[in-house]
Amino acid sequence: MTAQQPVRFDDITAEDLFRLGGSKWSRHGDALGAFVAEMDFGLAEPIKRVLHQMVDDGLSGYISPAWDEQLKQATVDFVGRRYGWQVDTRNVLSAPDVLTGMLITMRHHLKPEARVILPTPAYMPFMFLPQMAGHELVQVPMLRTADNWELDFDAIEDAFEEGDMFVLCNPHNPIGKVYTRDELARLAQIVEKYHGRVFNDEIHAPLTLNGATHVPYPSVSDEAAAHSLTAMSASKAWNLAGYKCAQLVLNDEDLKTSKKFAFDLHGTATPGMLSNIVAFNEGEPWLEEVITYLEGNQQRLLELVAEELPGAVFVPNQGTYLAWLDVEALGIEGRPSDFFLRQGRVALTDGGACGDVGKHSVRLNFGTPRPVLEQVVRRMGAALRNR
Numbered sequence: 001m002t003a004q005q006p007v008r009f010d011d012i013t014a015e016d017l018f019r020l021g022g023s024k025w026s027r028h029g030d031a032l033g034a035f036v037a038e039m040d041f042g043l044a045e046p047i048k049r050v051l052h053q054m055v056d057d058g059l060s061g062y063i064s065p066a067w068d069e070q071l072k073q074a075t076v077d078f079v080g081r082r083y084g085w086q087v088d089t090r091n092v093l094s095a096p097d098v099l100t101g102m103l104i105t106m107r108h109h110l111k112p113e114a115r116v117i118l119p120t121p122a123y124m125p126f127m128f129l130p131q132m133a134g135h136e137l138v139q140v141p142m143l144r145t146a147d148n149w150e151l152d153f154d155a156i157e158d159a160f161e162e163g164d165m166f167v168l169c170n171p172h173n174p175i176g177k178v179y180t181r182d183e184l185a186r187l188a189q190i191v192e193k194y195h196g197r198v199f200n201d202e203i204h205a206p207l208t209l210n211g212a213t214h215v216p217y218p219s220v221s222d223e224a225a226a227h228s229l230t231a232m233s234a235s236k237a238w239n240l241a242g243y244k245c246a247q248l249v250l251n252d253e254d255l256k257t258s259k260k261f262a263f264d265l266h267g268t269a270t271p272g273m274l275s276n277i278v279a280f281n282e283g284e285p286w287l288e289e290v291i292t293y294l295e296g297n298q299q300r301l302l303e304l305v306a307e308e309l310p311g312a313v314f315v316p317n318q319g320t321y322l323a324w325l326d327v328e329a330l331g332i333e334g335r336p337s338d339f340f341l342r343q344g345r346v347a348l349t350d351g352g353a354c355g356d357v358g359k360h361s362v363r364l365n366f367g368t369p370r371p372v373l374e375q376v377v378r379r380m381g382a383a384l385r386n387r
């Protein structure tokens, strides 16, 4: 393997990843990294090129308005081409990241007394950011069927009070569900009935698997568009989170108060903005390669779970590279993630951090070379057998 040849994903080893020392591969010593939502496949060539060029040209100052315009155009072109969602560049704003987008939504667009309704299991920071912003959090567990997850619409409606905010994550981290148009339309009706809002997180949207179709929430009805704020980024699908750039899609009404955003936009970083532009404009061939590889990983994971963790329940995800494993039947004492870290030297996300429903589950990141994924699950199996 020379520096000139493209690295096949299978050829990247755990040793390589420990040596690089990213977050997933350094926070738990010698434990294999399968927790934080990062992929281990390096960068797409066009993205590498623009970042090298940025350094060569000494572009180290503040964001240029021209790049901001290019990002808006790249964003609307991408969502139009990929999801058939027509957005005006005027309605797109930049932000450093999606969680800042959520904080902005709560700060500028929610009444102080509004509560935040969260379907669980949920992405971990959604469990504490609403409270940090002064809003009560209401967890509504999702319903699990044999091969899918469903929103509990009756419970959501029972939970809703006038002006509350629903947090939609589509594809849904940590369960990987991709919502159908009908589900989104039904949700929109409930939100509308209570004059509520939706914070719509579509950060994982480019990563749909096995033919699943991503439907942007604001595209399902005028009401949905009017009561939602959508946050997205190239950061998950092209692995750019550390470079700091996301996009917020606001409706016309919210745009009127968007002057307040000027300060928040200050946090968007040049490498993030340049790499997001290139990802949207030129990154789809790499993305398709990654999606095909992830589909293969998911298939292998299903086999490995059956072999190594018999009794664990894994509803195959329709999007993203995060697998939700319910390991209750394995009879592990204490937190399953602690057990696998201690006994197996595998770092997983604690399901309990995703809501009360998750305490017998773990989230496993399969966005990694297949031989590493194999090691991860084999180690988990060995830990169970040796206890």
Ligand SMILES: Cc1ncc(COP(=O)(O)O)c(C=O)c1O
Pocket: 037, 096, 097, 098, 099, 100, 123, 169, 173, 201, 203, 204, 233, 235, 241, 246
């Ligand atoms: C669903 C979801 N939303 C938001 C984030 C955080 O995104 P950002 O780094 O842009 O705040 C993540 C990161 O894993 C995520 O999975």
